[in-house]
Amino acid sequence: MTEQRLRIALQKKGRLADDSYALLKKCGLRFAIRGGGLLARVKNMPVDLLLVRDDDIPSFVANDAADIGIVGENVLVEEQLTAKTGLDADIQMRLGFSRCKLCLAASETGPIQKAADLEGTRIATTYPGVLGRFLQDKGINAKAVEMKGAVELAPSINIAESICDLVSSGATLEANGLAAFETILESEAVLIKSGRTLSPEKQDIYDKLLSRIDGVIKSAETKYIMMNAPKDKVAAITALLPGADAPTIVPLAGNDDLVALQAVCTENIFWETLEELKALGARAVLVLPIEKMMA
Ligand code: PRP
Ligand code: ZN
Numbered sequence: 001m002t003e004q005r006l007r008i009a010l011q012k013k014g015r016l017a018d019d020s021y022a023l024l025k026k027c028g029l030r031f032a033i034r035g036g037g038l039l040a041r042v043k044n045m046p047v048d049l050l051l052v053r054d055d056d057i058p059s060f061v062a063n064d065a066a067d068i069g070i071v072g073e074n075v076l077v078e079e080q081l082t083a084k085t086g087l088d089a090d091i092q093m094r095l096g097f098s099r100c101k102l103c104l105a106a107s108e109t110g111p112i113q114k115a116a117d118l119e120g121t122r123i124a125t126t127y128p129g130v131l132g133r134f135l136q137d138k139g140i141n142a143k144a145v146e147m148k149g150a151v152e153l154a155p156s157i158n159i160a161e162s163i164c165d166l167v168s169s170g171a172t173l174e175a176n177g178l179a180a181f182e183t184i185l186e187s188e189a190v191l192i193k194s195g196r197t198l199s200p201e202k203q204d205i206y207d208k209l210l211s212r213i214d215g216v217i218k219s220a221e222t223k224y225i226m227m228n229a230p231k232d233k234v235a236a237i238t239a240l241l242p243g244a245d246a247p248t249i250v251p252l253a254g255n256d257d258l259v260a261l262q263a264v265c266t267e268n269i270f271w272e273t274l275e276e277l278k279a280l281g282a283r284a285v286l287v288l289p290i291e292k293m294m295a
Contacts, residue, residue: 004199004202004205005046005047006046006048006205006209007066008047008048008050009052009056009060009065009068010052010057010069011057012053016054016098019098023095023097024042027212028044028045029045033051037051038051039051045205045209047205050066054071057070057071057075057192058071058087058089058192061194062089062194067193067202067206068191068192070095070190070192071190072187073091073185073187073188073189074166074187077130078129082129090192091191092210093213093214094188095189095190096189097188097189098188098189100167100187101166101187102130102186103164103167104162104163104181105173105179106181107155108179110155115140120142122142122143123143123160124147125146125151125163126151145160151164151165152172155176155178163178166187191210218293219289221266221267222265222266223288223289224263224264224290225244225262225286225288226284226288227260227283228282228284229259229260229261229281233282234249234261237277237282240273240276240280241263242266242267243266244263245264246263247261248263258283264290
């Protein structure tokens with residue numbers, strides 16, 4: 001019997017690709033991406049990576065060319081809205097990276113400043129599906145002008161009055177004298193899968209991978225905090241720690257007033273929290289990153 005390998009569709013090149021590769025590497029997968037290769041073999045796990053254009057990922061997953069995929073939610077939703085027959089690919093896990101927004105934007109100083117101003121105008125976009133749904137929901141009549149890229153140029157070359165495109169840092173909008181006036185979709189990278197049942201072998205690999213991804217995402221936010229704390233302030237200090245279970249309390253040799261307090265915090269620890277801890281008498285506060293986690 002041939003070995004069963006889980007096939008993951010990933011973006012070949014681009015912002016999403018770099019973060020997707022980094023995530024899989026943190027999960028312990030060893031692979032090398034070579035120039036022209038479209039299929040990369042993971043050396044230490046029965047997994048193959050299919051390297052494709054991100055717009056192709058949802059349909060590849062739906063049509064069994066890949067078992068799962070990592071793609072921007074923006075691309076998934078667009079494909080779901082424009083697929084001629086239903087698309088069998090759904091979100092299994094949100095991955096927290098490649099965050100961006102699909103926004104409507106127009107000249108900062110022009111006549112279009114809000115959604116209602118779009119009536120009777122032209123909007124350039126690579127997302128006719130999501131844009132069409134928005135216009136329909138709002139009862140706005142406007143013409144979507146479909147482009148494959150460089151959408152921000154459309155107003156200056158007079159093929160549209162406004163645009164509907166992705167905004168991440170906002171630098172591209174600014175460089176083209178445009179300002180966003182409405183967000184129509186918030187997006188992040190997501191792991192998708194079809195409703196098909198995997199073979200038991202593939203299901204095992206899939207479960208292991210998902211549990212590792214979950215661990216990587218959680219450990220990125222989770223911190224280990226250590227400090228010396230006044231004995232009578234332990235309850236107040238524990239209450240301040242974000243997402244922490246019962247802390248470990250250890251006596252300090254030769255000191256009756258202070259204890260060593262250690263806890264795992266599952267949420268971000270901000271400077272403000274550290275200042276409040278200090279105000280309660282905590283000293284020598286250390287916040288340490290967590291490299292790996294398994295519940
Ligand atoms: C994306 C998007 C915007 C830009 C947003 O384009 O379509 O143009 O990035 O990023 P920013 O807010 O950080 O400037 P991409 O670079 O993928 O090129 P394309 O649209 O021509 O495909
Ligand atoms: Zn662009």
